[in-house]
Amino acid sequence: MRLKFIALKFPIYFSKKIAFSKDNKNNLSKVIVFIGRLSVALGIIVSLITVSTGLGSKKAIESRLANFSGHITIKSTRSNSSYNTSVLNKEGLKINEIKSLEEVAGVQSYATVSGILRTEDNFDGVILKGVSKDFDAERFQDFMISGEIPKFTEIGYNNQVILSQKIANDLHLKTKDSIVAIFSKEDQKPIYRKFVVSGIYKTDIKMIDDLFIIGDINHVRKIQDISKDDVGGIDVFLKKSETIDSAFPKIERLIGFKNFAEKATDKYPQIVDWIGLFDTNIALIITILLVVVVINIIMVLLILIIERTNSIGVLKTLGANNQQIRAIFINYTLLIMVPGLIIGNVIGVGLLLIQKFFGIIKLNPENYYVSTVPVDLNPIYILAISLGILLVSAVALILPSYLISKISPVKVIKYD
Structure with a gap:
């Protein structure tokens, strides 16, 4: 039972040792890690801005309509x-x-x-x-x-x-x-x-x-x-x-x-259509960003595997199985993403707070129904974006990590 527990903890322990190793500062890993973190940070920043301003605009328009003439209006038939x-x-x-x-x-x-x-x-x-x-x-x-x-x-x-x-x-x-x-x-x-x-x-x-x-x-x-x-x-x-x-x-x-009720948004169908576009645009932008981030992270994983082929051969020689080594590199790649997630959230939330309190970016109300870009800073959305990117990336890394099973320890040690 104890050996099984150690076997489960081994990939996490080893991935941490690789991620925080000083050796990474003087080889290709330094560049790869930077690219991976940069792509994640940019993905988080753009996602936060897209969701917060999109939902903020929806709520601001709906709120203005409701505060002027009620959420629901009762009129004669x-x-x-x-x-x-x-x-x-x-x-x-x-x-x-x-x-x-x-x-x-x-x-x-x-x-x-x-x-x-x-x-x-x-x-x-x-x-x-x-x-x-x-x-x-x-x-x-x-x-x-x-x-x-x-x-x-x-x-x-x-x-x-x-x-x-x-x-x-x-x-x-x-x-x-x-x-x-x-x-x-x-x-x-x-x-x-x-x-x-x-x-x-x-x-x-x-x-x-x-x-x-x-x-x-x-x-x-x-x-x-x-x-x-x-x-x-x-x-x-x-x-x-x-x-x-x-x-x-x-x-x-x-x-x-002899009376009927009407929702505020139903009074102005053109505004309802406009509001509906926000959901489509948000979903489209988030999907594109997620694809870009995942592709970058997969490329980071593949390059790290190729770079550390010798280490994989040694681990296999010492008795580590393919599943454990794959877990090591998946954990390693996810650890690389964490600083990018933190930096992206700090910058993204910071920019949104500046807009929320100072209203720097202006809009033409004749086209957008608001004069400044509204911001909806919901902690649930912020957390969901970060966890969503991390979870999707973890799942996406499973398939390319099978490359590890193709590496033969005999050939690696022979060519080394």
């Missing part, structure tokens, strides 16, 4: 493609039960109407999203770049509005400026409203920033001739975005038959 919302049907709608769901963080009601903002020399088509006293100002604060969020109490009419930076720039407006809004209705004269710019926001989502202004829901009710208790929809915010698939059917059962 009578709503069509018009930006003027239909009144939400209260029959079967159980708001309190929705609020009490474990996944739900809160809800807010709203109503929308389309119109035009006009200045002396320009105009812009907009959608006034009227919000009520349950408006989640704290959540919306992340979008604010100047000014402040008005208090919407539903008492009277609050003439303060929040414009997107895009609309404010188009109309050359800043906070505390006045602006005239025009709303039209069928068979009626246009309705004029004068608003004051209280704040300016920016989501980087073009479909939102190009259209939406935030104001008092009572203005929308007045323009649409609906009751003071009626709303056009309800935004439902979840505690965690990851629970949207489990929360959605629960919410659907509590909204009644």
Whole structure:
């Protein structure tokens, strides 16, 4: 039993002796080891950047969509493609039960109407999203770049509005400026409203920033001739975005038959398609990098075997079998990879931390829906990448290590 244990430990012990031997510093092994570690380090760095920025972009876009209009929105089935919302049907709608769901963080009601903002020399088509006293100002604060969020109490009419930076720039407006809004209705004269710019926001989502202004829901009710208790929809915010698939059917059962629920990402199918590309790109890049790293590591193993042919012959002469010698060289190659893994993680995580806190690399939000490259530093992904590369490399080394069985100790010693 003791001899069997020693036999099992022998490959690990011997591979460590070779890996940390001073002899490696003055022969071909020095160059081979450097190449192996460099390929692993580069593979780790690029993999970390690809996964962290790809997943970070997905989460950032989904989070912005959800924080602006809720993870899930409840609307009337009578709503069509018009930006003027239909009144939400209260029959079967159980708001309190929705609020009490474990996944739900809160809800807010709203109503929308389309119109035009006009200045002396320009105009812009907009959608006034009227919000009520349950408006989640704290959540919306992340979008604010100047000014402040008005208090919407539903008492009277609050003439303060929040414009997107895009609309404010188009109309050359800043906070505390006045602006005239025009709303039209069928068979009626246009309705004029004068608003004051209280704040300016920016989501980087073009479909939102190009259209939406935030104001008092009572203005929308007045323009649409609906009751003071009626709303056009309800935004439902979840505690965690990851629970949207489990929360959605629960919410659907509590909204009644004359209303429907819609996920935030489903409102903008072009964004959903864009987000879907991240998974494909990440998988493709990781696969290519893994293939490159594995090929390099296999080449390192083969060269090390050829270089140490004499040592293999001596080991076989002393009684070591092919399986033990193969284990020695596989362990040896994996030990070579470890410093590369450590260096790659240090550099990769360091670069990502710099981007996360300083936002050095910028993007065009019209094309990417974010203005800086977002970073998602999840320790699970970091660990999974390193262990994944190590495990795949270990499996890939098994087949080329069979070259050792072809080496005859008699021929090696003869030619030596």
